[in-house]
Amino acid sequence: MNNLLWLIPVLPFAGFLILALAGKHLSRVWVALIGAGSVSLSAIIVPIIGIGFLSHPPATGNYSQTLWTWMQVGDFNPKITLFLDALSLVFVFVITFIGALIHIYSAGFMASDKDYSRFFACMNLFVFSMLLLVLADNLLLLYLGWEGVGLCSYLLIGFWYENPVNGYAARKAFIITRIGDTAMAIGLFVIFYQFGTLAIPDILTKAPVLWHQGASIATITALLLLAGGVGKSAQLPLQTWLPDAMAGPSPVSALIHAATMVTAGVYLISRMHIIFQLSPIAQMIVAVIGAATLFIAGFSALTQYDIKRVLAYSTISQIGYMFLALGVGAWAAAIFHFMIHAFFKALLFLAAGAVIEALHHEHNIFKMGGLKNKLPVIFWTFLIGSASLAALPLISAGFYSKDQILWYAWAAEGGNPLLWFIGLLGAFITAVYTTRMMILVFWGEAKTEIGHRPGKLMTVPLIVLAFFSLFAGFIELPHNFGHFRLFSDLLQQVLPETILKAGMNTELQFQILALLSTLGGIYLAYVFYYKQPQRIEKLKQSRFVMNLYLFWFSGWGFDKLYNTLIVKPIVFMANVNKNDVVDKLYQGVTFITIRLYQSLSFTQSGSLRWYIMGLVIGAIIILSMQIML
């Protein structure tokens, strides 16, 4: 099965090439068939390889397939090598499976768009880049996929380019992620300088030998890689691009900004986990960034009225959980949450897209309502997705993954009570804003008439995703509750086991607290938005609450802060320099030259007599000087 590996990324790339080169001449049916078909074929190949991998685990723990040598410069010869181990298998599975469902959904969602083939070409290129990122065996190839993902997100966020706002959002996403990418590139330079190679397996074996525990070079490298991850994964302080990135079509939000691309940072950190383990400080920073992000984004999600922005902030917040888990050393838990999150967040975005389309492109949740009976399929799938997001106990997959992270945030070696408390508070807020969104969209009276209902192409992917959002959690059950560890046993081949602190055996108390916080959040939102909406009005009369609301609504003022700190000074300098300050020096030189020429030009009288006089006088002066000296 090993030899099929190359087909996984190549199929979407072939789809991209066909659609990009000949897309204009193909009929819509063919465009959809090629676009969705290429990714679906990859999604079929992945389980075939995966079953082979699981039933006959290779002796080395991974499949690797070298296609060709990329370039050869002295000792530096990065190869185009695909590398599949348990960690990349999980990522490849999620990318192709969810990617295929989203492509199928898009075939229905984008049916009336005039740029049908361009859309599918970009989506295919995105899936290709992401697959390259997770299958790369060296960091250079990973970086190629990493940048490809950034490019595609730019192309797809600005897909409806006629509206300048969308172009602005696309540029914002591109530039902000570029900050992280630059740091990551420097990190790669450091790694190459230290180890003389960029091959990931070599780095991971050499790092513990060459660097001692807590070495400052390990911290620097880890922090540079973290900066790259923070940019792509929209974590503090580079999180501001993600809410604006919702300018793209809903399937784009589902594919890029929820399920796959933003988790590239999670992948990078878990792939390079040995370097992070060498530096406890860097790992602590990962955890703190995760905790701070999930907290901040949770409160922002609470105040948004655009349904997609609520989901965008919840994505930032959920990835914060993954970073928290990575930071405390709960590697498998982070990847588990990544997978579950990919299912339910893709589901929520797709369902939100269906709602938006059914309501004539209405994004405001306060203008929705009463959709419970009108769009039953969407309602049920959205409900399942929300339950998973809010981590509704026992029945939803999100509960199993998030509960694990919360437990490890305290109990794992790198955990502490404060991180756990912020995580718990985040879970509470998640429950509140999820319930708020559900109530406002599906209950209450209808405020907008629905247009056309979503077709089969759109509802079937929703149902499949809903199934996984409910049941995918059962492959990994808590220690005191079934103790079923299919997922973490698989990842144990790659990632180290989570080490617990001594004397931590009371997981049940933590689960009950997590359960109470979720139920409490749901109840609070139920009271405020369903039972007694007048309470909200009363709260809004207070000036403090209103200011806080606006503060949270603006994403804790980060946009404003960056605007004042970075954008405005640069614009100011650009304005100052509009007339080229440096050029003034050279203009001065020409000015002096012109002046001198003007003042000396009278000597060019044209009169031959004067010239001869000049010659004679000059000769006399030189001769007399000769005589006198």
Add this chain to the structure above:
Amino acid sequence: MKSSIEIVMLLAGLLFVLGIAGVIIRKNIIFMLLSVEVMLNASGLAFVAAGSRWAQPDGQVMFIFILAMAAAEVSIGLALILQIYHQHKSLDIDKLKEMKG
């Protein structure tokens, strides 16, 4: 011998100054050209005198050079003067100031 070279040099200097004065004072270009010739001959005289004083052939060699150069100069100069006269119908140097500025 010693006194005669001083006299010849004095004569050459006199001729040279006469030539310069002619170039400066004269209005007609032909006379200016003549004056330049006088200056050339003055320098030639100085070379010949110096050559005979130190009994070296170099002085006479230089005079032959100057003679050849003077011939070339006169032919080109006269051709230019002819052209100037064709175009401006005048040989007055004070009226020919087109190169001003």
